[in-house]
Amino acid sequence: MKGQVDFAYFLEQAGRFRVNAFLQRGSVSMVFLHIKSKIPNLEDLDLDEKTLTQFANAKDGIVLVYGATGSGKSTTMACMLNWVNRNAAKHVVTLEDPIEYNFIDDKSVFNQREIGIDTPNFKKALRAVFRQNPDMILIGEMCDADTFETAMSAAETSHLVFTTLHAASAQQAIMRLFEYFPPEKHELVQRKLSECLRGAIVQKLLPSLEEDSRVPAQEIMVADSVVTSMIKNGKFDKIQSLLDVSPESGSRFFNKELSRLVKEGKISKGEALKNSPNRQALEMNLKGIFLSDSRIIGN
Numbered sequence: 001m002k003g004q005v006d007f008a009y010f011l012e013q014a015g016r017f018r019v020n021a022f023l024q025r026g027s028v029s030m031v032f033l034h035i036k037s038k039i040p041n042l043e044d045l046d047l048d049e050k051t052l053t054q055f056a057n058a059k060d061g062i063v064l065v066y067g068a069t070g071s072g073k074s075t076t077m078a079c080m081l082n083w084v085n086r087n088a089a090k091h092v093v094t095l096e097d098p099i100e101y102n103f104i105d106d107k108s109v110f111n112q113r114e115i116g117i118d119t120p121n122f123k124k125a126l127r128a129v130f131r132q133n134p135d136m137i138l139i140g141e142m143c144d145a146d147t148f149e150t151a152m153s154a155a156e157t158s159h160l161v162f163t164t165l166h167a168a169s170a171q172q173a174i175m176r177l178f179e180y181f182p183p184e185k186h187e188l189v190q191r192k193l194s195e196c197l198r199g200a201i202v203q204k205l206l207p208s209l210e211e212d213s214r215v216p217a218q219e220i221m222v223a224d225s226v227v228t229s230m231i232k233n234g235k236f237d238k239i240q241s242l243l244d245v246s247p248e249s250g251s252r253f254f255n256k257e258l259s260r261l262v263k264e265g266k267i268s269k270g271e272a273l274k275n276s277p278n279r280q281a282l283e284m285n286l287k288g289i290f291l292s293d294s295r296i297i298g299n
Helices: 049-056 073-087 122-132 145-156 170-180 183-196 225-232 236-245 254-263 269-275 279-286
Strands: 004-011 015-024 027-035 061-066 091-096 109-114 136-139 160-165 197-207 214-222
Touching (some): 049 197, 049 214, 073 136, 122 145, 160 170, 170 214, 183 225, 197 269, 225 236
Antiparallel strands (some): 004 015, 015 027
């Protein structure tokens, strides 16, 4: 894009960086984000290993990972893909802008394509990916209707697709996808998404009680039969409350994650309340009262 560019940069003895260079007031500025060379394990980050490996082990479908810039979305996806790398013989193609983590083939084979270097754009890369015979596809960011429609087509033809977008909750994550399409196409997209969605992860990085560190907090939605029915029928306002009442599926509302992190001494109560979507409900959770948030005034 004119006026800015994303790229990866390697500096000897310092490692890899994701860089955004941009023009401002007639000069060039740069922001460097350090990328660790070693991909952490899910347990290293205190993530829900059982549910996330369930997503990574799916035969096909779409897994959505959401969060703000710098929330650790890429690291979470890398953890899941590296779990596959250690445990299954798959062919994985990643489409990234830029490439962040470098995968070393173990049981799986990785081909990593960088937008602007290995391929002109996501659209052309996605058109070509079907001829590259992957089992799994990572799309660095869902950026338009064409990208999403191609991702759904891949999911419908026995591919497992991981991709990211910005959203603050599982409900918002699903609704945001429909912003790409005119109203007359929503019913078709609802049906297709309900058939191919495997789950959604919404992540934040919060300051830890340990000095100079942060911990991930995740809201997780597993696309079980109830969730897929809500999506198919366009009942998006019901999705959030489902996360409270079906913990056995692996789904988890953000407040329950915040409550766990406070009780385990990983984040402060003040930090949890600041990031809570419903402070009144979280106060009750911390006292051991877990009602559905939809039953608590203030949501």
